[in-house]
Amino acid sequence: MYDLIAETPDDLWEVEALYDTCFAPGRTALSSYRLRDGVAPVAGLSLVARDDLGILAGAIRFWPVEVGGHACLLLGPVAVHPTRQGEGLGALLIETSLERAGPQGWDRVMLVGDxxxxxxxxxxxxxGVLMPPPTNPERVLGRALREGAWAGITGEVTRAR
Known part of the structure; x- marks a missing residue:
């Protein structure tokens, strides 16, 4: 059993340590991090998962970006501690946060992933959605949170204004 709660500033270093554990050392060199620099994660959608002892087991973050001038969420990173993988926690983090995004007024979400x-x-x-290089276009994925939200949306992904 996990409690999913909104990430707070007090969680920052613990979440960063989790990401360091789960991802390659050069993770912050990825182009998606240039879109996140100096921008706060989206409040209420960036979640941490803690067990009944309060130990961090997983985390997910979302960032505001624009695609061709249209507001969009950028999902990532999402991570589950290696000792907790295989329990469905990643799915719980993704599904719960996406359920909350629509009511917060978001229409579309994108990510770079498998x-x-x-x-x-x-x-x-x-x-037609272009992440800053170097990004494999095959890994640029999106989901409409409102029917038709991606229709006609193309262009460069940029930092939110």
Whole structure:
């Protein structure tokens, strides 16, 4: 059993340590991090998962970006501590946060990731959406939170204004 709660500033270093544990040392060199620099994660959607002892087991973050001038959420990173993987916690973090995004007024979400994994959550390849290089276009995925929200949306992904 896990409590999913909104990430707070007090969680920052613990969440960063989790990401360091789960991802390669050069993770902050990825192009998606340039879109996050100096921008706060989206409040209420960036979640931490803690067990009954209060130990951090997983985390997910969302960032505001724009695609061709249209507001969008950028999902990531999402991580589950290696000792907690295989319990469905990643799915719980993704599904719970996406359920909360629509009521907060978000219409679309995107990420850079593996289509076979994220496809189970309704993400599909986004043609015409250009992440800063170097990003493999096959890994640029999106999901509409409102029917038709991605229709006609193309262009460069930029930092939110």
């Amino acid at each position: 289509a076979p994994y994220y496809g189970r959550y309704g993400f599909e390849r986004l043609d």
